[in-house]
Amino acid sequence: MLVEQAFLKYLATxxxxxxxxxxxxxxxxxxxxxxxxQKLVVCTDLISDETDFHLADVxxxxxxxxxxxxNLSDIAAMACEPVGALVTLLLPQGETSLDxxxxxxxxxxxxxxTYGCPILGGDTNxxxxxxxxxxxxxxxxxxxxxxxxxxxxxxDAIFVTGTLGGSILGDHISFHPRIREAIRLREICGLTxxxxxxxxxxxxxPRLCERSGVGxxxxxxxxxxxxxxxxxxxxTGKPPWWHALNDGEDFELLFTVPAAEADSLQAQWTEATxxxxxxxxxxxxxxxxxxxxxxxxxxxPEGFSHK
Amino acid sequence: MLVEQAFLKYLATxxxxxxxxxxxxxxxxxxxxxxxxQKLVVCTDLISDETDFHLADVxxxxxxxxxxxxNLSDIAAMACEPVGALVTLLLPQGETSLDxxxxxxxxxxxxxxTYGCPILGGDTNxxxxxxxxxxxxxxxxxxxxxxxxxxxxxxDAIFVTGTLGGSILGDHISFHPRIREAIRLREICGLTxxxxxxxxxxxxxPRLCERSGVGxxxxxxxxxxxxxxxxxxxxTGKPPWWHALNDGEDFELLFTVPAAEADSLQAQWTEATxxxxxxxxxxxxxxxxxxxxxxxxxxxPEGFSHK
Numbered sequence: 103m104l105v106e107q108a109f110l111k112y113l114a115t116x117x118x119x120x121x122x123x124x125x126x127x128x129x130x131x132x133x134x135x136x137x138x139x140q141k142l143v144v145c146t147d148l149i150s151d152e153t154d155f156h157l158a159d160v161x162x163x164x165x166x167x168x169x170x171x172x173n174l175s176d177i178a179a180m181a182c183e184p185v186g187a188l189v190t191l192l193l194p195q196g197e198t199s200l201d202x203x204x205x206x207x208x209x210x211x212x213x214x215x216t217y218g219c220p221i222l223g224g225d226t227n228x229x230x231x232x233x234x235x236x237x238x239x240x241x242x243x244x245x246x247x248x249x250x251x252x253x254x255x256x257x258d259a260i261f262v263t264g265t266l267g268g269s270i271l272g273d274h275i276s277f278h279p280r281i282r283e284a285i286r287l288r289e290i291c292g293l294t295x296x297x298x299x300x301x302x303x304x305x306x307x308p309r310l311c312e313r314s315g316v317g318x319x320x321x322x323x324x325x326x327x328x329x330x331x332x333x334x335x336x337x338t339g340k341p342p343w344w345h346a347l348n349d350g351e352d353f354e355l356l357f358t359v360p361a362a363e364a365d366s367l368q369a370q371w372t373e374a375t376x377x378x379x380x381x382x383x384x385x386x387x388x389x390x391x392x393x394x395x396x397x398x399x400x401x402x403p404e405g406f407s408h409k
Numbered sequence: 410m411l412v413e414q415a416f417l418k419y420l421a422t423x424x425x426x427x428x429x430x431x432x433x434x435x436x437x438x439x440x441x442x443x444x445x446x447q448k449l450v451v452c453t454d455l456i457s458d459e460t461d462f463h464l465a466d467v468x469x470x471x472x473x474x475x476x477x478x479x480n481l482s483d484i485a486a487m488a489c490e491p492v493g494a495l496v497t498l499l500l501p502q503g504e505t506s507l508d509x510x511x512x513x514x515x516x517x518x519x520x521x522x523t524y525g526c527p528i529l530g531g532d533t534n535x536x537x538x539x540x541x542x543x544x545x546x547x548x549x550x551x552x553x554x555x556x557x558x559x560x561x562x563x564x565d566a567i568f569v570t571g572t573l574g575g576s577i578l579g580d581h582i583s584f585h586p587r588i589r590e591a592i593r594l595r596e597i598c599g600l601t602x603x604x605x606x607x608x609x610x611x612x613x614x615p616r617l618c619e620r621s622g623v624g625x626x627x628x629x630x631x632x633x634x635x636x637x638x639x640x641x642x643x644x645t646g647k648p649p650w651w652h653a654l655n656d657g658e659d660f661e662l663l664f665t666v667p668a669a670e671a672d673s674l675q676a677q678w679t680e681a682t683x684x685x686x687x688x689x690x691x692x693x694x695x696x697x698x699x700x701x702x703x704x705x706x707x708x709x710p711e712g713f714s715h716k
Contacts, residue, residue, distance in 0.1 A: 129487070129555075129558050129559075129604075129620075130483040130484075130486035130487055130558070130604055130605060131483050131484060131486070131487050131548065131555070132450065132451050133449070133450050133487075133554075133555050134449040134450075134451070135446075135448060135449075136443045136446075136447055136448065136449050139442075139443075141440050141441065141442060142440070142441040142442075142449065143438040143441075144438055144439050144441070144529065144530070145437060145438035145439070145495075145530065146495045146497055146530065146531055146532050146543075146545060147532050148499065148532050148534055148543070150499060150534060150536050150538070152536070152537060153534065153536050177438060179438070180436070180437055180438050182438070188451065188452075188453045188545060190455050192457060192499075192541055222451065223452065223453065224453060225454050225455050225543070227455055227457060227460065229457050229459070229460050229539075230459065230539075231457070231538040231539050231541075232536075232537075232538050234499055234536075234538075236453075236497050236532070238451075238453060238495060238545045239438075240449070240451060240547075241438065247440075248436075248438070248440050250436050251436050252436075297436075297437055298437060313436075
């Protein structure tokens with residue numbers, strides 16, 4: 103079990119900023135202080151070689167970054183802020199696995215530093231299989247309570263952050279979790295529901311609607327289309343909005359606000375990441391899209407589903 | 410991604426007891442209430458096919474139980490109590506993987522129920538590799554602060570719970586995490602340091618000593634020897650105490666108390682799980698054992714190291 107021990111020694115040399123009475127790597131569990139009456143939010147996501155990335159095509163740092171980033175995106179979806187992360191590695195046996203472990207840790211730790219999310223611990227294992235990386239992130243609400251998928255009402259405006267589509271061309275590795283944006287949104291308007299877009303709007307919006315017990319109508323002409331979606335469109339022959347609607351791994355926020363606040367949200371928004379109204383929640387349970395000509399069609403899930 | 414979705418549907422049918430304002434499976438993250446000024450402890454451990462178990466030799470329920478139990482043992486090592494768990498599955502692709510997922514979940518959920526540790530969420534993935542199960546457990550201190558590996562002083566008595574050795578004959582699958590015992594110990598004496606025995610005393614005690622900056626002397630004649638260690642001894646030809654000292658996966662507690670409290674601890678102890686004094690912390694950094702004839706020898710790590 104040399105790799106595990108060597109990696110623990112490496113970790114012991116890594117400096118991370120923890121609050122004074124917290125305890126990170128080295129004991130049976132990590133310890134964190136918690137404020138009175140604060141909610142704890144916790145999420146976990148695993149990525150594995152050949153399913154979520156190809157080891158030959160990415161750096162270990164990119165793998166570590168992505169494994170943490172998808173979890174930070176879940177914390178952002180709750181409009182919370184991260185407190186710390188646990189990183190669990192399943193390493194392929196072999197001479198390069200220590201370097202692989204270090205690289206993954208570096209990628210995660212560097213992103214974690216940017217987002218105030220130190221690596222508190224984890225578990226390292228080598229085995230005769232392929233690489234998998236599992237990350238758990240703990241978070242809390244700076245204000246209010248966690249934003250849920252339930253809570254959207256008919257009439258609420260549907261918004262997204264950023265631009266959508268074509269993340270496979272690169273953004274799925276380098277995206278920025280929308281922690282700051284989510285907290286800012288919470289400050290300036292009454293969010294009613296939210297989630298992050300991991301499988302594409304056409305799959306994720308129905309999930310939010312189901313939880314909230316409402317229907318929805320989105321207008322494809324309003325979708326904020328990424329340059330990558332336009333680029334994809336040239337090879338696939340599908341319109342750019344199709345990619346914005348159906349491509350997975352955008353990791354942007356999908357959220358709803360009361361109709362009366364939609365305009366003031368736009369007016370008050372000063373962050374670099376844009377927010378765009380793409381439709382309206384509807385009574386009932388059905389989901390529709392308005393196509394390029396304004397024709398109303400049922401919204402069908404056509405993206406790639408992770409879960 | 411049929412397995413993941415079918416498993417989520419199965420999970421939605423499972424009833425678990427959460428506190429009224431907590432949120433479990435179904436949103437982007439789980440949400441828990443936290444009391445004022447309570448410490449949060451969090452640990453994670455992964456087990457995988459062919460490394461920690463052989464899929465052909467155990468039931469899915471046993472795998473799920475063990476994956477949670479080793480984490481509960483870490484929570485016990487901190488003298489804390491569990492609050493909830495996240496279960497992440499890497500499932501081999503194939504027709505049986507949904508049944509496998511359900512069985513693992515059942516095994517974990519059933520043990521969790523016994524220990525007041527509901528399954529709050531997780532992540533389910535199928536892939537072309539073998540089975541791996543990663544569990545994260547959150548816990549808190551019912552009283553005081555988490556028990557650490559550091560804190561032992563020269564002169565402190567070294568104790569263990571239960572009996573040791575030969576867990577490979579079955580106990581490594583069916584062991585009982587010592588949550589209740591750890592909390593009871595905390596109530597009746599001043600624990601100075603503690604951890605759980607995962608790799609065997611000869612490997613784990615040096616870890617505790619290093620953290621505490623002390624040496625130790627244990628007397629092999631005092632080791633509480635399990636029936637399984639005696640059984641192992643008959644095939645290996647090694648003395649039963651050798652198995653008690655070096656075999657891994659006992660998942661008993663190893664802890665230290667001030668010398669003055671050692672006798673009163675024994676006197677007040679009424680739990681079914683025995684506690685046994687096996688030695689004394691020493692000045693310096695060296696570790697010794699007294700052998701069967703009372704001869705003092707250096708303690709050498711001979712067990713199987715996990716980490």
